[in-house]
Amino acid sequence: MLRVHNLSVGYGAEPVLEGIDLEVKKGEFVSLIGPSGSGKTSVLRAVTHLLEPITGRVDLDVPPNDIGFLFQDDALLPWRTARQNVALGLRIRGSAIRDAEEMAEHWLARLGLEGFGNRYPRQLSGGQRKRVAIAQVLALKPELLLMDEPFASLDAIVRTRITQELLGWVEQEHMTVLLVTHDLEEAISVSDVVYVLSQGPRAGIRARHDIPIARPRNVLETRRDACFAMLLTTLWNELSAASASDAMR
């Protein structure tokens, strides 16, 4: 579905990322973890052409219209209501306003926001805004979903709840996902594969780990799985070693 070959990207003379190779197969949930500032977000930006690579290439088996991008910030249009925000992507892709808004109401209801369609983003809580952003992306039924630490700003309870809901949708719809996060436990509990990024600048892929936990999953119960603690220790050691070796550079 998505293959990144020898990708190097940067914002100035020095690359933030160098020689990145990773693959996301159809129906797979892949996470990319790394320390803050390692350039995790830049991978997603390169995949969606928001950032042009210095070298390397991104091969996608899906057209751009089948990619959904869930940002770290909810980034909803403040002058549009929740319904209009959700309908926006559908309208851009050719739906009539009425059809798009009906579909938007349907998705808001599915995400527990029935009756909130007429509210503006500033009238919603952080968790509600995040749900609107998720509805906006899921309403497009993307084949490939890219997520950039989407729940980082939420408190633990809301975060766990929304992660579980999203995981349910992904499993039900057999979506392919690339998640960027610095939360090791989150990465293990939702992913099939986890890539570990070294500390930037010139960050690269340090390791790749398969997560052999059966699906469907519950994000809280996966933490009681026999291999969870072992995987957490392994990833922790990987990241610690990355940080330590970079500190000695």
Add this chain to the structure above:
Amino acid sequence: MNRPLEHPTLRRIAALLVLLGLWEAGSRLKWIDPFYAPAPSAIGKVLYSLFAEGQIWTHLEATFSAAIMGLVAGLALGIVLGFVAALAPLLAQLIEPVMILLNAIPRVILAPLFVIWLGIELASKVALALILVAVLVFFAVYSGIKEVDQRLVERVRTLGGDRRVLIREVYVPSVTAWIMGSLKVAVGFAFTGAIVGEFVASSRGLGYLLQFAQSSYNAALTIALITLIMAFVIVLFAISEWLERRLLRWRYV
């Protein structure tokens, strides 16, 4: 329990009434020379006679026509030039220096030139009001587009939005907030342009009347006209605020 004068507007009105009362008392007790500051009642009489005798209407019509036409044309020109400069970097290289230069000078110095070019009738006043408003609005639009939240731009792009969608969904609403922020100042500028234009050369208008009042040392008429202009500008401010609340409803919910 409600305390009297709890509302700020009531406090302001009360303060104004106290000031007018003191002024009136000072004039009647001959503490204030009416040549320089006539009593409020005398100013009120002048205002009343201006309307009762009907001589004010032609002047009001002239000034309002120039101010409103200059405001509307200045808004339109400023918005178009602002969008063009922000979205076409090559044209920005031509437009921006001219606007910076026009912004740096006191633009009312162009009034004599407009009189030479366009005559002493309405057109020269409209032109001055237009240039005052257009430069202000240009910078509001230009800065507004340059400082648009890039997260919103990226969001719309990743949803598949092209340049047309970006302009409609992100730039126009974002810039509307900047324009509405400048609208009250633009209203003031439009009246400044109209009245200064009339001051320079005209046969009617509030600026012409002010010029007459000054040359005949008629302080009561001068203050009456200033009061009248202030009253109209306050009404236009209220309309601007109403418009802002309508157009930027999402900010006030």
